[in-house]
Amino acid sequence: MSERRHTDPLPLGTDEHPYSKGLMSRALMRSGVPVDRAYELARRIEQDLAARGERTADMDRIQELAADVLGEGDGGLAVGRLRRLQELDKLDLPIIVLIGGATGTGKSTVAAEVAYRLGITRVTSTDFVRQTMRAFFTPDFLPAIHYSSFDAGRALPSAQEEEVDPLLHGFLEQTRHVLIGVQAAIERSLEEGWSMILEGVHLVPGLLPRAVEGALVVECVVSIENEEAHANHFWIRDAASEGVRPLDKYLERLGDIRYIQDYIVERAQLEGVPVVQNSEREKAVGAVMELVLAAADRFQKVSA
Template identity: 25%
Template sequence: MAGHAKLLLYIVVVDESGASSFRYTRSLLHSTLQLMGCKPRHAFEISRRVFDVVRGDPAEMEMLMAMSQGKRGVQRYELPDAATSPRQFQFELYKRRTTVLIPRDLFLHLVCQALALYKYLAPNQRNHLTLACRIRERKESVTVLLCGTSGCGKSTLSTLLGSRLGITTVVSTDSIRHMMRSFVDEKENPLLWASTYHAGECLDPVAVSEAKARRKAKKRSGVSSNSGMDYEGSGDKVEGKPIGKKQMAIEGYKAQSEMVIDSLDRLITAWEDRKESVVVEGVHLSLNFVMGLMKKHPSIIPFMIYISNEGKHTERFAVRAKYMTLDPTKNKYVKYINNIRTIQEYLCSRADKYLVPKRL
């Protein structure tokens, strides 16, 4: 009986087929409950109650076993028939004292019952718990994307979010860009070596204007980009209107983001193959490209992070300067604050268009 396991450290959840199982500790169950949305304090108390019930009153466990409709109930860890050595036997004996086996249906019922005591009564509560368990057991994965411009708090939030959800892999798109820079010289690709907020300075305004004019011409004529008609090679010169500084800042940002997104796409593919959950943050997560990634990777959940108050946004850049100043001559972020705010406006408009959740 479970009551004999005086020192319960592990609950081994066994699938119905018996082909696979997963070992939960209290801290791991605590993390799983937070992943499904429980408050940290409630997750701690619920995980403690689950272990107390499994370890505690045999009568209560008999009732729960009856609810499992004749299926296997809680079982003790069985010693192997032949131990390889006295040391191995002592280890197996320790596991017998600290481990119980429980069917998955009974485990889910027990946890949902504890959740109900703390008013977690969502209609799909059991489904949420099942999904959280699958993610924690690395049978499924989730990729959280935190989009936003420079200085809005993405890095801080990604670290806190990873800690809260129990996700150990947190990646910045800046690190991907830094890795790409090691393969190309600055003179060969100045766009890659520029910061996103002044990447537009590396582009030719005339070429950008003509490219935008060609895209508009295609749109008006109803010709898609892969239809086979080439406006560039047609011999007809398409002249566009002069582009302002704000639009050039956006075009430079989009051009650099496109370069980084290709590498990120391959990384997400590898993470999904390994069933590894990850939090990705970075300014290069342009919503247009994120929508393309979501079509290929169902594990992606995007969020848009922004700061509405320009004054507060500017003040955040003081700590990034060498001399803790807001002087534009000594703080490059303040110098390019107009470009940064322009990029944020662009991202917010894209988020509204694609119904991506936004957070201040």
């Protein structure tokens, strides 16, 4: 038995619990409808129920109203996702979402929003795993984990630096260590029946086992093709965190960060892992949600 994800049932209304436009707005936002349009459609449903003297909304009628308010295409997509989210909420299986990608591509923002829409309360990062490991392993014993992902080459012996690509080799050395902790986190999640979202640069396709029994596992990589847009993400993150992370350091090493991104994207393409472009947050979140819903659809068809 998996731990129930914290989602509300679709608020269509019953004799005991009348329709709520507030709850319907939230449900529509889960399906990717913008806040203002979600409230507009939820209010329209309320008005329609009042006009017809009904207390319970019907999905077919909601689809008609959605087409009127949102347009045929967007309305059909929104209601289709509502139906699929209903089915997903019935899934008695932990959901593990793995979101990889280079530093500064917006992984944590996407992960947080996807977690909200799926009702998953456990979200963690591979940087958190690495930080925890640093408390137990000294720089002398495990030097690679004591550097940033794009700086881990500094942990290599000087003789080795001349034989390999230090940037990439250092990153992979760090990744292999961190993935030990990541694997333990996934195993613990499965033991407890938890759903969780893991995000981080160390989730390199092909290095982490994708075949995990007893869970619906969805893996993807978040990427930013445009270098200027990538740099802007660091400015946005700096403003949001009030300068907690050293902005100049990331901008100075942007070339190295994007070099690692190229490697991760190439690995994703080789391993058949979807690459989600994060040029717009809502589109990126929608793409990851679609991957989860599609995986659930496939699982339910196989299980039927």
